[in-house]
Amino acid sequence: MDQNDFAFFTELLRRRSGLLLTQQKTHLVESRLAPVMRRFGFKDSAALMRELRHGHEALAAAVTEAMTTNDSAFFRDRRTFEEFRDIVLPELLINRAASKRLRIWCAACAAGQEPYSIAMMLDDGKLLAQGWTIDLLATDLNSQMIARAEEGVYSQFEVQRGLPIRRLVRNFTQEGSNWRISESLRRMVTFRTFNLLDSFGWLAEMDVVFCRNVLMYFDQKTRISVIDRVADIIAPDGALLVGPAESILGLTIAFAQTEHAPGLYYRAKPMSPQMRHAVG
């Protein structure tokens, strides 16, 4: 791919998804675009770029999806799930005892391993049987990932990554060499294709937001924009969980980090008018 095409493609991708490409990623681009080129019948990347320049919408959506990194695993970054179970959940169960309703959003769910891991933890607490309503929403830019997540079928390799054997036996049924998530866990999650660059206006107020291992692919401006908009839709006592390599310190004053719990943030307390006056 020549430099002009690479620059054009980098900008298209950034505008459509927030994803950043560096010059060193030329090989990655070519290998990821190869299946799209075959599908749409282009003989080389120059022909593909020409068509993209003409504003072919379905093609632009397909190349954007092809450039996403969808790697995930059940209970990935185990400590985050322990923080959710041991710190976030107990507090919310007290704070929401009257409404008995929890709203959780998994904002870049890939093929569903993350929301199903959350569903398993909620299921451990028998919350549904105790009359709780759980709204567990899982979204991703990549519609093929959402289709996979909705189906809930995983390979042996995928279930071996992070899923303890007792959970595998309890929550999945074997289908040939694959494993299908139980219907009760599948029904706990609502999946939807959604781009984090788009308006969050349709989202309800969330008690917990998992936004993990996606901010790191964005430029600084996009990270700030996503975090600030998460702050707008999260409950005043709501929690935000990001990936261990994705500190948001210094990007926003809307969230404050929790001591001894990397990746866990709460809404920063709004300043009182007196304090604001004293500060500035």
Ligand SMILES: C[S@@+](CC[C@H](N)C(=O)[O-])C[C@H]1O[C@@H](n2cnc3c(N)ncnc32)[C@H](O)[C@@H]1O
């Ligand atoms: C590495 S996976 C992370 C999956 C999961 N959160 C985890 O931590 O295992 C990153 C996901 O972010 C999604 N993604 C990338 N850009 C996005 C965007 N602008 N809006 C929504 N999702 C996006 C990708 O499609 C991909 O599935």
